[in-house]
Amino acid sequence: MHPLQRRFAFLFGAWLLLSMISLGASAQTRAWLDRDNIAAGETVTLNIETTSAVSVSPDYTPLQRDFFLTGHTSRREYELVNGRSRTRTLYAVALQPRREGLIAIPPLSVGGERTQLLSLQVAARSAQVPARAGADVFIESEADDEAPYVQQAVGWVVRLYSAAPLVSGQLDQMAPDGASLQRVGDDAQFVREIAGRRYSVVERRFLLIPERSGALTVPPATFEGRGTGGFFDDLFGNRGGELRAQAAPRFLQVRSAPANAPQPWLPLHDLQLRYQSTPQELRTGSAATLTVEAVADGATAAQMPELQLPAIDGVQVFPDPVQADERFVEGRPRVKLTRRFSLVPSRAGQAQLSGMRLQWWDVRAGAVRSASLPALSWPVAVGDAASTDQNAASASAAPATVTAAGTAAVPWGAMQGANRNWILIALLFAALWLFTLVWGLHRRAPAVAAASKEPVDAMPAEIRSQADLKRALDHADFGELAQTLCAMARPPAQGIDEVLARLADPRQRQAIQAMERARWGGGDGPAARGLLRSAFAQGPRWRTAESTAPSPLPPLYPQGEAKGGPGGGSGG
Structure with missing residues (x-):
């Protein structure tokens, strides 16, 4: 074989190998439960999503020891992301626990990928029977707090029970006067046995925020639908397949904010702060990362104050945008906020960070609470002499700027710990991308000029x-x-x-x-x-x-x- 041919074959094989590796690495697989807490006798849905191009059903064998498995379903979707087609497959299976307590759902194999470890809390079967149990279809609704405070995030849950299979229907919950009501997440569907009868349950969650104190009347939820009627019922005009249900109206007593409440007003069930990661030491001119996490039980991300570090003498702090993970746990909202801070010292010595502190109102105890982080201290070592001088010059001539998204751009000198060659390559590709963008806009100039004449x-x-x-x-x-x-x-x-x-x-x-x-x-x-x-x-x-x-x-x-x-x- 000619040397050029061998070289070409080698390069092509390397390219093909890298393509296969990147294709396998791009596949993502995750699993989640539609509910984390259920009662004995109920079912929970395990969802598994994968972007692997290989269509292989999950191996559910490890689940059979702790669960009865029913209702296997799958759905395959194709989507276009950044000019590339991607296949996404969603698998779902209904799990009915064989026992009570905390049950671990082990990682499952999906093709060449594995899901993460999950946990499910199974409580004892409730002895309380809904007032309208026994009917073919009925509705119950409840709030996680019957006497909330003004602007407290209240979890509102509506459950539709149906003993007959439903063909179609509409479940509605009107917003009350004096409060905002917003639907949260997707409906949860499960099976529950009540008084010896098996019901299919649709659980819909809402976020209710009272706007003023006093009595608050929540309108009843309503349902109109149709079940599976018989052939002769439809033939002779018998509308026995029609189903209607209405919940009882509920009344909440909204309390005003106490006079001794901290400001900003933050009514919660619980608030926890912790350092997710902390640097061991700091070096002048180099950026170190500090990550703070806040978990609020009973609030949304919009209600939480901004996570901000106290000032550190001799250290510049550049915060990243806050990452929010909102969920619905135990009938009410829960949010986890994560924020990373880049710490760039300007001089050697010792850096001291006083602990972050947030005050909130405990809605269960009716008292002021405080969540805080401990103070931290780091030794600040001197960076390379050349880079230190360059950093000092760049810091005095070009201070860090804040971008439109609220993040801070670290000066070039603070990047001495990174590989600048890769940074230069990234900048080169960014310049090429900008050139392509300008060229495309130039070609679209006539169309833009015509569009600008529109009102x-x-x-x-x-x-x-x-x-x-x-x-x-x-x-x-x-x-x-x-x-x-x-x-x-x-x-x-x-x-x-x-x-x-x-x-x-x-x-x-x-x-x-x-x-x-x-x-x-x-x-x-x-x-x-x-x-x-x-x-x-x-x-x-x-x-x-x-x-x-x-x-x-x-x-x-x-x-x-x-x-x-x-x-x-x-x-x-």
Whole structure:
């Protein structure tokens, strides 16, 4: 074989091997349960999702010792991600525990991948029988707290019980006056035996947030559907297959925030803080990573204050965006917040970090609680002399900048611990990508010019709706809320200062000013959100075109409302 041919064959084989390795590495497999806590006699659904191109069903053999397995299903989907096709397969199986207690679900083999370890808590069978048990179909609803506080996140659960198979149906839960109600997650489906009868149960979860104190009436949930009627029933016009059910109305007594409650107001069942990872030492000019985790029982991510480290003398701190994992546990919301901080010392010696501290209100005990992290101390070693001088020069000439997403860009000198060759390669590919983008935009210039002649008012209908504004008032951060208000103006406003100038209602302008103080000036986020909900309950009131005039004063707060600013997440 010619040497060039051998070399080509070698390179092709290496390329093929690397492609196979990358294809196998790109496959992702995960497993999860639709519920983590069940009662004896109930079923739980185990879901397994894999992106492997090889279609191999999971091996359920390790589960047969602790569970009865029924209802095997699978679904295969094809999707296009970044110009590449990907196959995703979802497997599901219903598990009925053979015993009570904590049961471990071992890793299962799916082709060449394995799922992670899971756990399921199985409680004793409840002796309480629902009031309407025995009917073909009935509904029960409950709150995780019958006497919540104002702005407390209440878990609201609606369960539809059906003894007959359902062909179709509609389950509705109306929102009460004086509270916001938002559906959370997907429906959970399982089987429960009640009074010797087997029911299929559909469990739907909601997030209920009371907006004012006093009695709160939650409307009853309703169901209208159709079961599997017989052939002769349909033939002779007998509508016996129709099913209807309605739950009983529920009443909650909402308590006001106590006078001695800490601010910002944070009603919770529990709050835990911990260091997920800490560096062993710091070096001048090098970035070290510190990760903080907060787990709040009874809150959503929008209700939590921002995780922020106290100032460290001689150390620059660059926070990453907060990562939020929201779940529904024991009938109420639970959120885990994770945030990484890059620590870059500017001088040698000793660095001291005082512990983070968050105060909250214990809704069960009715008392002030405090969650804190211990103080940390690190020795700061001197980095390489050349890189230290370069870092000092770059730090004085070009300080770190904050990006639009709220993250900090570490100076080039702080990257001495990384491989700069790889960084240069990444920058080269970024430059090529930018060149391609500019070339594509240049080719699209005529189309963009023609499109620019369209009226500015052609905004998506969903952005302009009052329902979206209400969702933003209840759950979005202040940055998204400002974005929604700008989009609702006609024509759309370029910033929140323009929204202020075009609003006709003084209460709405005062509420926005309170929001801006909370975003940029350390104001009270929960109080500002309460003012916004009250002022914009009926939607924004705009001035007429003749009465709107540009303000001669400079903007009161920094511009850029369309982005989530540093205070964009501080809401009530």
